[in-house]
Amino acid sequence: MIKALIFDVFGTCVDWRNSVAREVETAFPGIDSLAFADAWRGEYDPAMRRIRDGGRGYVALDDLHRENLHRVAKRFAVSAPDSLSHVWERLNPWPDVVSGLHALRRHAIIAPCSNGSIALMTRLARHAGLPWDCILGADIARDYKPKPEVYLASCAALRLPPEEVMMVAAHNDDLSAARALGLKTAFVPRPTEYGPAQDKDLVPSEEWDAIAPDFETLAKELFA
Amino acid sequence: MIKALIFDVFGTCVDWRNSVAREVETAFPGIDSLAFADAWRGEYDPAMRRIRDGGRGYVALDDLHRENLHRVAKRFAVSAPDSLSHVWERLNPWPDVVSGLHALRRHAIIAPCSNGSIALMTRLARHAGLPWDCILGADIARDYKPKPEVYLASCAALRLPPEEVMMVAAHNDDLSAARALGLKTAFVPRPTEYGPAQDKDLVPSEEWDAIAPDFETLAKELFA
Numbered sequence: 001m002i003k004a005l006i007f008d009v010f011g012t013c014v015d016w017r018n019s020v021a022r023e024v025e026t027a028f029p030g031i032d033s034l035a036f037a038d039a040w041r042g043e044y045d046p047a048m049r050r051i052r053d054g055g056r057g058y059v060a061l062d063d064l065h066r067e068n069l070h071r072v073a074k075r076f077a078v079s080a081p082d083s084l085s086h087v088w089e090r091l092n093p094w095p096d097v098v099s100g101l102h103a104l105r106r107h108a109i110i111a112p113c114s115n116g117s118i119a120l121m122t123r124l125a126r127h128a129g130l131p132w133d134c135i136l137g138a139d140i141a142r143d144y145k146p147k148p149e150v151y152l153a154s155c156a157a158l159r160l161p162p163e164e165v166m167m168v169a170a171h172n173d174d175l176s177a178a179r180a181l182g183l184k185t186a187f188v189p190r191p192t193e194y195g196p197a198q199d200k201d202l203v204p205s206e207e208w209d210a211i212a213p214d215f216e217t218l219a220k221e222l223f224a
Numbered sequence: 225m226i227k228a229l230i231f232d233v234f235g236t237c238v239d240w241r242n243s244v245a246r247e248v249e250t251a252f253p254g255i256d257s258l259a260f261a262d263a264w265r266g267e268y269d270p271a272m273r274r275i276r277d278g279g280r281g282y283v284a285l286d287d288l289h290r291e292n293l294h295r296v297a298k299r300f301a302v303s304a305p306d307s308l309s310h311v312w313e314r315l316n317p318w319p320d321v322v323s324g325l326h327a328l329r330r331h332a333i334i335a336p337c338s339n340g341s342i343a344l345m346t347r348l349a350r351h352a353g354l355p356w357d358c359i360l361g362a363d364i365a366r367d368y369k370p371k372p373e374v375y376l377a378s379c380a381a382l383r384l385p386p387e388e389v390m391m392v393a394a395h396n397d398d399l400s401a402a403r404a405l406g407l408k409t410a411f412v413p414r415p416t417e418y419g420p421a422q423d424k425d426l427v428p429s430e431e432w433d434a435i436a437p438d439f440e441t442l443a444k445e446l447f448a
Contacts, residue, residue: 062383109346119383122333122358134346134359139381157363159286159343 002184002222004158005104006113006136006151008169009121011193013101013112014091014128016041023087028078034195036076043068048115048144058142060117062088088116089123094190098129100215107223111136113154113167115144134158146177155183168218172205179206186210186218226408226446228382229328230337230360230375232393233345235417237325237336238315238352240265247311252302258419260300267292272339272368282366284341286312312340313347318414322353324439331447335360337378337391339368358382370401379407392442396429403430410434410442 010016017037025033047064050056066085073080104110112121112130114137121135136154143149155165167178170190179185185208191198204211212218234240241261249257271288274280290309297304328334336345336354338361345359358381362368365377379389391402394414403409409432415422428435436442 060383109350111346117383118358118360118364118381122335122382126333126357132358133350134342134356136342140342157342158346159284159341 001164002108002166003160003164004109004111004155005166005168005186006111006154006183008145008167008171008174009112009114009116009124010091011190012168012170012188013097013130014093014124015190015193016088016091017193017195019091020087023084023090027080027084028076031076031078036072038194039072039075040065040068043071052144052147060119061115061138062117062120086123089120090127091124093128093130094214096214096216098131100219101131103216103219104222105131105133107219108166109133109158111154111158113137113145113151115150146173148177148181151178151181151183166209166222168215171201175208176206179208184209186212186222188212188214188218225388226332226390227384227388228333228335228379229390229392229410230335230378230407232369232391232395232398233336233338233340233348234312234315235414236392236394236412237321237354238317238348239414239417240312240315241417241419243315244311247308247314251304251308252300255300255302260296262418263296263299264289264292267295276368276371284343285339285362286341286344310347313344314351315348317352317354318438320438320440322355324443325355327440327443328446329355329357331443332390333357333382335378335382337361337369337375339374370397372401372405375402375405375407390433390446392439395425399432400430403432408433410436410446412436412438412442 007013020037021033024036047068051058065088066082069080069085101110111132111134114121118135118139125132136157138144138150140157141149141153155162162182166184166186168186169175170188175185187204187208191202210221212221231237244261245257248260271292289312290306293304293309325334335356335358338345342359342363349356360378360381362374364381365373367373379386386406390408390410392410393399394412399409411428411432415426434445436445
């Protein structure tokens with residue numbers, strides 16, 4: 001019995017690449033805005049890795065995004081205002097996400113289990129119309145996925161054992177980490193998250209508990 | 225500029241007394257169910273006080289409610305199942321609350337800043353239709369109101385300075401604690417929270433930033 005579904009957000013629920021590129025294009029007309037978005041996202045994992053590894057105390061993703069923005073802007077020879085880093089609060093959902101979340105929410109608690117902070121996830125939900133019941137993830141655990149603490153703290157915050165919680169993600173490694181802790185897993189591929197030439201996470205790497213092309217289908221598979 | 229409103233929940237948003245009494249009456253027909261509800265609520269503050277004072281580590285309110293239930297049941301000479309303590313997830317809102325929260329939410333982030341856990345507040349929101357943007361409060365701070373940490377952790381989770389956050393409560397002492405930390409304050413009295421003979425929190429004890437008879441009027445006062 002699935003009592004709660006917790007979601008990866010960047011890539012799984014929202015199209016960060018085109019959303020970021022659009023605002024970058026407005027801020028710096030003529031720049032290669034998709035390359036800028038890719039480079040900004042490219043700094044994401046290295047920045048979190050230092051924190052995961054204990055080389056730096058917990059810093060919210062909002063701050064990492066701002067630091068990374070300035071690093072990338074320098075590389076592109078532009079000067080970016082701090083305010084541009086709030087673009088991560090204005091990402092647009094994939095077309096199936098809002099209706100799919102509403103369908104899933106009729107049967108189970110739904111919450112993000114993202115590396116985004118409560119502040120970031122709250123504002124993003126208001127922008128994108130994501131009807132979360134609560135916000136879980138990195139801020140609750142003060143650490144970053146795929147560290148076990150983040151998944152376990154999210155289950156604990158709901159007072160549910162991991163086997164009653166399903167992690168939903170477009171990324172196989174996120175699901176591997178969740179499965180190792182006893183959570184149920186659902187894979188919803190987003191084959192253009194990284195653009196038309198994407199070569200990873202196109203197919204499931206394991207037999208996940210559910211595999212669906214979109215959130216609406218996932219709702220039907222789980223709760224029909 | 226108010227960017228977020230954070231709410232006391234028990235008493236301010238929901239009518240715990242009649243909601244609890246109704247289920248107690250069903251569980252133990254013929255018992256003085258309002259007296260039982262009052263006695264159960266009477267154990268609330270003493271249980272939290274030990275934690276606030278450092279005599280016990282942080283324990284979620286769900287667990288305190290269960291412990292307190294058994295203490296009160298003994299006094300009433302009945303044997304209560306653990307499951308009855310989940311009644312706190314099924315409290316009914318005052319009549320103005322759902323529409324008022326929807327109105328407020330059009331202008332600012334709304335979130336509970338309650339002593340209830342994330343689990344409890346999440347399930348209560350689903351039961352009562354409270355359209356929170358996220359869940360803040362005791363679990364975030366791992367301490368209980370009126371300790372300053374709870375209000376400050378809630379503002380910090382939203383990455384807002386206290387002066388951009390308004391605490392909404394039916395209890396003057398909750399607002400005093402919030403004001404001392406720089407938060408804005410709104411008083412919405414609930415003159416029958418403790419029944420028809422209630423003698424406290426009938427009127428504001430200070431000139432709060434806003435005073436309104438219900439959430440719908442508060443929305444008009446703040447954002448007209």
